[in-house]
């Protein structure tokens with residue numbers, strides 16, 4: 001049956017609705033986008049595959065899951081009332097507290113009524129004749145929308161490596177990002193954890209507290225700096241609330257969107273000054289350690305000084321010199337992969353029930369019904385935890401079948417790498433916006449700040465279109481090519497672009513290697529987006545219904 005006839009059948013069955021905008025995802029980005037759309041008087045519908053709001057903080061329920069950006073920096077700033085009403089209890093918020101926050105926001109702004117939970121967007125195609133997106137959802141409905149906004153997230157598409165025999169494991173197995181809400185009882189059990197990225201580093205100390213044995217299968221040793229988490233007392237909360245607006249303004253002027261002071265160049269300092277700065281950053285704790293010097297990601301010598309400092313700190317925490325060596329044998333520049341922030345991670349290896357298994361030296365060969373086999377032996381397990389990460393940046397977008405002008409599939413357009421204009425739009429996909437899409441600072445920044453910046457930019461663009469009678473916007477191919485080249489050039493100057501990680505797509509077999517995030521800093525990125533808007537959406541073609549085709 002043709003698409004039009006399918007639609008006609010859907011209308012007949014009462015399954016077709018027409019909205020100004022459809023938003024994919026009810027995480028931090030989707031919730032705020034819905035709020036702004038409502039403010040513009042747009043009819044909108046959000047589709048969320050999870051059973052509740054919060055996105056990342058809905059799915060990642062594993063023990064120890066916690067944000068590593070400080071609570072008062074990792075929250076919305078669009079509402080002064082919200083900022084006054086909500087209190088954070090710790091320096092770094094737990095998954096549970098963040099999920100409560102997003103539920104509070106959904107209720108506070110009455111957003112739930114426009115969200116369809118447990119419903120995935122499967123397909124979306126742009127109908128050029130009507131300038132409408134035709135969207136098919138997992139519940140069998142077809143929806144028309146003038147605008148389609150992806151708030152699907154940068155880290156939503158789970159990566160589970162294909163290991164021979166994985167399906168035969170007879171025990172309990174879960175990916176950290178699909179952890180069951182009711183939890184998993186590991187008490188007295190033998191637990192294996194594959195992966196030592198941010199998720200593995202958070203879950204391992206927690207399961208080690210009650211499990212009989214924990215086997216950590218480490219392929220790549222990683223830097224981690226202490227979180228130095230602590231509860232916030234009334235005084236600390238008052239101080240943060242009072243300084244919230246000023247901190248928010250300051251964050252907008254910084255490269256990563258964090259409220260820490262800007263760093264000096266390592267090469268401008270003598271050895272004593274550098275040592276003092278590194279020690280004080282270590283004592284302060286948190287991901288800002290990667291920003292200790294402003295040349296840390298560009299100057300190999302500056303990077304190596306900070307890297308050596310952390311490797312020595314790691315070794316000093318571990319009782320067994322052989323284990324210490326394996327944990328501190330880190331062979332990439334610090335900060336070139338997402339710097340991990342830990343709570344008692346390395347100390348956990350001093351427990352008698354925790355064993356580090358070096359699967360770089362002796363790779364995993366198969367998963368059996370009873371556990372994990374490496375080239376050196378078999379590890380009997382009752383529970384297997386996959387802390388193996390995500391198909392980042394493009395995974396969620398490409399898990400849907402999105403087709404633009406002429407039926408071009410986004411998957412085909414991006415077969416050789418994601419090309420976007422400003423990380424907000426893709427040429428040939430009119431009226432589609434991406435929040436924190438590839439080509440924007442995204443996960444290299446404070447996500448809440450970047451989400452608000454994108455949502456505000458999109459909402460302002462929609463308001464401009466409505467006021468000026470435009471019904472269609474598409475990024476120009478030349479503007480997209482220029483921006484994508486700029487993103488690539490910035491990546492080439494940084495140590496980040498030269499290192500294998502999920503940031504560079506190296507964790508996904510067959511994925512084109514290359515960094516898809518904008519490395520020029522959120523402050524410069526914001527200025528670039530603002531300039532495009534101020535120049536009448538330069539680099540985009542806007543069309544009125546009366547314009548000739």
Ligand code: N01
Pocket residue numbers: 066067068069155161163194195196197198199200202217218219220338341359364387388389390443502507
């Ligand atoms: O995933 P990862 P993640 N055999 O890709 C290993 C955010 N986040 O979920 O490095 C053996 O970093 C893989 O090994 P290797 C944050 O942005 C934030 O931990 O490829 N091992 C690696 O050790 C973060 O960067 C927070 O050699 C295999 C691990 O799995 C991002 O999410 C908390 C393997 C994957 O690490 C992703 O972090 C959590 C195999 N076949 C996450 N396949 C906070 O805010 C994969 N691995 C604190």
